[in-house]
Amino acid sequence: MSATGxxxxxxxxxxxxxxxxxxxxxxxxxxxxxxxxxxxxVAALVLGGVLIALTDDRVADAASYFFARPADTLAAxxxxxxxxxxxxxxxxxxxxxxxxxxxxVYPLAETLTVATPLVLAGLGVAVAFQAGLFNIxxxxxxxxxxxxxxxxxxxxxxxxxxxxxxxxLAGAVGGAxxxxxxxxxxARTGAHEVILTIMLNxxxxxxVAWLLTRPAFLRPGSSNPVxxxxxxxxxxxxxxxxxxxxxxxxxxxxxxxxxxxxLLQRSTIGFELxxxxxxxxxxxxxxxxxxxxxxxxMVLAGALxxxxxxxxxxxxxxxxxxxxxxxxxxxAITVALLGRSKPWGTFFAGLLYGGxxxxxxTMQSMTGTNIDIVLVVQSLIVLFIALPxxxxxxxxxxxxxxxxxxxxxxxxxxxDxxxATxTxxDxxxATxxDxxxxxxxASGTATDTDTATEGGRA
Amino acid sequence: MSSQHPHPRPEQxxxxxGGPAGSPAGGAAAETLPPPGEAELSTTxxxxxxxxxxxxxxxxxxxLSLVALLLFxxxxxxNPVSFRVSEAxxxxxxxxxxxxxxxWGWLTVxxxxxxxxxxxxxxxxxxxxxxxxxxxxxxxxxxxxxVWVVGSARSPDVSLSGLLAGSVALAIPxxxxxxxxxxxxxxxxxxxxxxxxxxFGAFSAAVAGSLSGSAWVxxxxxxxxxxxxxxxxxxxxxxxxxxxxxxGVVLNVLVSGLTGFLFATVLESDPGVFNSPxxxxxxxxxxxxxxxxxxxxVFDQSVIGYLMYAAVALVWFALYRTRWGLRTRSxxxxxxxxxxxxxxxxxxxxxxxxxxxxxxxxxxxxxxxxSVSAFTRDMTSGAGYIALAALIFGRWNPVGALLASLLFxxxxxxxxxxxxxxxxxPSQFLAMLPYVVTILAVAGLVGVSRGPAAIGKPYTKE
Numbered sequence: 001m002s003a004t005g006x007x008x009x010x011x012x013x014x015x016x017x018x019x020x021x022x023x024x025x026x027x028x029x030x031x032x033x034x035x036x037x038x039x040x041x042v043a044a045l046v047l048g049g050v051l052i053a054l055t056d057d058r059v060a061d062a063a064s065y066f067f068a069r070p071a072d073t074l075a076a077x078x079x080x081x082x083x084x085x086x087x088x089x090x091x092x093x094x095x096x097x098x099x100x101x102x103x104x105v106y107p108l109a110e111t112l113t114v115a116t117p118l119v120l121a122g123l124g125v126a127v128a129f130q131a132g133l134f135n136i137x138x139x140x141x142x143x144x145x146x147x148x149x150x151x152x153x154x155x156x157x158x159x160x161x162x163x164x165x166x167x168x169l170a171g172a173v174g175g176a177x178x179x180x181x182x183x184x185x186x187a188r189t190g191a192h193e194v195i196l197t198i199m200l201n202x203x204x205x206x207x208v209a210w211l212l213t214r215p216a217f218l219r220p221g222s223s224n225p226v227x228x229x230x231x232x233x234x235x236x237x238x239x240x241x242x243x244x245x246x247x248x249x250x251x252x253x254x255x256x257x258x259x260x261x262x263l264l265q266r267s268t269i270g271f272e273l274x275x276x277x278x279x280x281x282x283x284x285x286x287x288x289x290x291x292x293x294x295x296x297x298m299v300l301a302g303a304l305x306x307x308x309x310x311x312x313x314x315x316x317x318x319x320x321x322x323x324x325x326x327x328x329x330x331x332a333i334t335v336a337l338l339g340r341s342k343p344w345g346t347f348f349a350g351l352l353y354g355g356x357x358x359x360x361x362t363m364q365s366m367t368g369t370n371i372d373i374v375l376v377v378q379s380l381i382v383l384f385i386a387l388p389x390x391x392x393x394x395x396x397x398x399x400x401x402x403x404x405x406x407x408x409x410x411x412x413x414x415x416d417x418x419x420a421t422x423t424x425x426d427x428x429x430a431t432x433x434d435x436x437x438x439x440x441x442a443s444g445t446a447t448d449t450d451t452a453t454e455g456g457r458a
Numbered sequence: 459m460s461s462q463h464p465h466p467r468p469e470q471x472x473x474x475x476g477g478p479a480g481s482p483a484g485g486a487a488a489e490t491l492p493p494p495g496e497a498e499l500s501t502t503x504x505x506x507x508x509x510x511x512x513x514x515x516x517x518x519x520x521x522l523s524l525v526a527l528l529l530f531x532x533x534x535x536x537n538p539v540s541f542r543v544s545e546a547x548x549x550x551x552x553x554x555x556x557x558x559x560x561x562w563g564w565l566t567v568x569x570x571x572x573x574x575x576x577x578x579x580x581x582x583x584x585x586x587x588x589x590x591x592x593x594x595x596x597x598x599x600x601x602x603x604x605v606w607v608v609g610s611a612r613s614p615d616v617s618l619s620g621l622l623a624g625s626v627a628l629a630i631p632x633x634x635x636x637x638x639x640x641x642x643x644x645x646x647x648x649x650x651x652x653x654x655x656x657x658f659g660a661f662s663a664a665v666a667g668s669l670s671g672s673a674w675v676x677x678x679x680x681x682x683x684x685x686x687x688x689x690x691x692x693x694x695x696x697x698x699x700x701x702x703x704x705x706g707v708v709l710n711v712l713v714s715g716l717t718g719f720l721f722a723t724v725l726e727s728d729p730g731v732f733n734s735p736x737x738x739x740x741x742x743x744x745x746x747x748x749x750x751x752x753x754x755x756v757f758d759q760s761v762i763g764y765l766m767y768a769a770v771a772l773v774w775f776a777l778y779r780t781r782w783g784l785r786t787r788s789x790x791x792x793x794x795x796x797x798x799x800x801x802x803x804x805x806x807x808x809x810x811x812x813x814x815x816x817x818x819x820x821x822x823x824x825x826x827x828x829s830v831s832a833f834t835r836d837m838t839s840g841a842g843y844i845a846l847a848a849l850i851f852g853r854w855n856p857v858g859a860l861l862a863s864l865l866f867x868x869x870x871x872x873x874x875x876x877x878x879x880x881x882x883x884p885s886q887f888l889a890m891l892p893y894v895v896t897i898l899a900v901a902g903l904v905g906v907s908r909g910p911a912a913i914g915k916p917y918t919k920e
Binding site (some may be wrong): 051055057134136179185188190191192194195196198199200202203206207209210213331333334337369370372373374375376378379380382383386387 | 612648650690694698700701703704705707708709711712714715718719720722723724727835840842847852873884886887889890893894896897900901902909
């Protein structure tokens with residue numbers, strides 16, 4: 001629950017309004033974190049560029065006479081990094097070498113295509129974050145969703161429109177089922193969701209691999225583990241005509257983002273989920289069932305990840321394979337972290353990472369730079385966002401001020417405030433630190449209960 | 459690792475209920491006392507757990523017996539099944555173990571049914587099943603399964619020593635990984651980054667070994683490389699109190715990307731220079747290594763294999779018999795209390811995380827210095843997560859982690875052997891086994907697996 005978690009500190013940092021419940025605005029928190037996100041992205045790209053430069057052959061050649069002409073080495077480094085990023089830009093946004101307009105904007109359409117499953121699965125991770133759950137299982141939920149969607153797609157014969165709807169529902173149901181296992185086990189037995197989701201990822205992978213050895217799922221006449229192609233009626237129509245791969249799944253991703261934003265900010269269910277994430281004990285005091293919250297949010301998260309599976313099956317892949325999920329489910333975690341678990345933040349983070357992936361392919365073919373550099377940049381971004389020294393100066397002051405403000409209540413500990421201000425990690429840490437010592441920030445509890453009653457009335 | 463307990467639970471110390479993996483009876487005692495936090499969370503749920511607890515063991519045993527009846531009894535292979543014990547070169551020649559599928563199948567069913575009845579009787583008397591009964595149940599279930607699965611294969615003949623030795627080889631990186639994770643987690647830091655530590659250890663060993671031409675330098679580099687990954691984990695999660703799970707997950711992606719990138723750009727550019735590490739020598743202890751079954755497992759290993767046995771013993775001793783171990787456990791359970799008594803919580807955690815990473819690095823070195831003599835992209839392929847599973851299934855105990863890793867190694871070795879023999883069990887289900895039993899363990903359906911109470915929570919001195 002980042003809104004209540006970071007907002008007071010970030011607000012202090014920005015305009016220093018009094019830390020009251022009403023002053024907890026998401027906007028000020030967002031501008032602060034947006035600046036930090038940009039810094040993190042730039043820093044990660046620079047480090048990635050250094051890595052590209054250091055492993056480049058021409059740089060190595062120039063470095064052999066570094067002491068004679070150091071400028072040559074630096075020029076070679078700059079050339080290596082800039083040409084790689086230039087190629088990435090051409091592959092992700094705009095290709096100036098295209099002859100027709102369609103060719104020139106093709107990369108952008110490709111970015112949106114790749115971003116579609118990333119956004120959907122990222123939303124699944126983000127929603128769970130908001131309720132304080134760490135959903136590492138998007139990969140498994142995506143796979144099971146894709147398997148069910150593919151089966152409905154190739155085994156059922158339905159009229160146009162109805163069939164696609166059935167496929168979308170099947171994907172959502174498949175993912176939701178896989179997520180529900182986590183929610184139910186967490187709620188009933190207290191098992192840790194991180195362990196459950198990691199294990200369920202591998203179970204899902206093996207389950208799909210096994211399904212692809214069964215006659216019901218195997219493509220007739222093929223010995224490879226590939227399912228039959230889904231029917232034409234089960235495919236998303238192309239969004240911008242046949243020359244682009246972009247499909248209506250992208251619209252589904254936008255709708256899902258709108259829906260999640262509405263659900264979290266405007267609905268009672270979403271309010272309860274956020275309350276559970278912010279402070280389970282306060283939520284329980286306010287009459288919210290924490291265990292039911294776990295199940296609901298995991299069903300929702302699973303369904304969203306399942307829709308990412310539909311985007312793969314009905315959008316681009318057309319058939320089920322063991323590799324249909326690629327690494328979208330894992331990338332979704334970094335997407336949600338960069339988006340700070342907020343719906344629109346996740347959406348734009350998904351677009352960015354989609355651009356990295358689409359551009360990475362072009363980069364690899366144009367400059368020979370290995371596409372794994374994208375993974376490095378992605379993970380560095382998240383690490384830098386989490387790195388407090390980047391924003392240490394502002395927050396140090398905010399922390400001491402906040403500490404003074406709440407000492408009157410007597411229960412505030414430095415650790416509560418400190419962990420709450422630890423930016424990207426706030427969601428999960430908030431829960432962890434709440435339960436850590438039982439010394440929950442008194443003001444935090446008050447805020448939650450206050451808003452809880454508001455929500456109850458709404 | 460349940461995060462819903464706001465209060466410390468001194469009576470729930472995992473080492474007190476102790477015992478190796480796979481003994482449902484041992485941990486059931488602890489489960490009957492619901493921690494206060496859980497009771498607050500949902501009174502009804504907690505009551506239900508108490509009600510189920512005493513009957514859980516017999517019910518689980520009954521279900522397993524039913525499986526045994528359906529598969530090993532009613533579906534028994536009607537032919538002799540032979541397990542080769544000694545190979546041609548062995549000093550001692552031991553005759554092969556030959557059993558008849560039907561005979562052994564029904565014997566298994568009878569023993570399992572008897573133990574299940576015993577479990578029901580004990581449960582009604584409010585007592586727990588004795589440890590020997592659980593072990594006997596485990597032995598007969600596994601042997602019954604082996605006889606059934608090998609007997610149903612096309613050629614019902616398998617080398618038992620090959621099966622076991624292969625299992626140990628597959629288990630070695632898992633054991634190092636779970637020991638490394640154990641050192642982190644017993645002091646209260648979640649280590650999701652075991653996978654990254656293994657992978658970076660393997661990578662460093664390959665590169666340093668190739669460049670220096672010495673496998674020992676490679677081994678040292680693996681330790682330092684994985685220690686570096688741990689250093690990042692420690693700095694972020696302890697010094698800056700960033701969420702430990704996030705750092706772990708991101709580190710795995712970072713290491714995968716970094717090693718993949720360097721593999722493609724540097725190692726592949728000249729594999730002879732960068733990616734052809736020498737192998738670590740293999741020592742066979744004279745005479746002892748020719749004992750059937752035990753010889754190849756214990757006395758014919760690479761250096762890393764012997765180190766593994768030493769590491770398990772050392773970690774166990776250090777954790778339970780030294781001052782450092784007591785402090786580590788107390789920091790993982792109740793850091794505030796430890797701090798009050800003068801233990802420097804964060805410094806101790808920092809050191810333990812570093813050492814844990816270094817131990818995991820040895821497991822990484824096994825990939826490039828012992829099993830395959832070259833690094834390949836993502837070559838650990840999820841072993842770090844299985845090591846995490848073994849750590850949890852082994853109840854955060856070194857011996858438990860060893861046994862759990864061996865079980866998981868056995869399952870994956872059986873899977874590859876059975877794919878040659880042709881088998882009634884799809885190999886994917888055997889591959890799932892570690893993950894399924896881990897879920898059952900953390901959900902408390904088979905035994906109780908509870909992590910250190912303070913795990914995952916950054917500590918700040920007040």
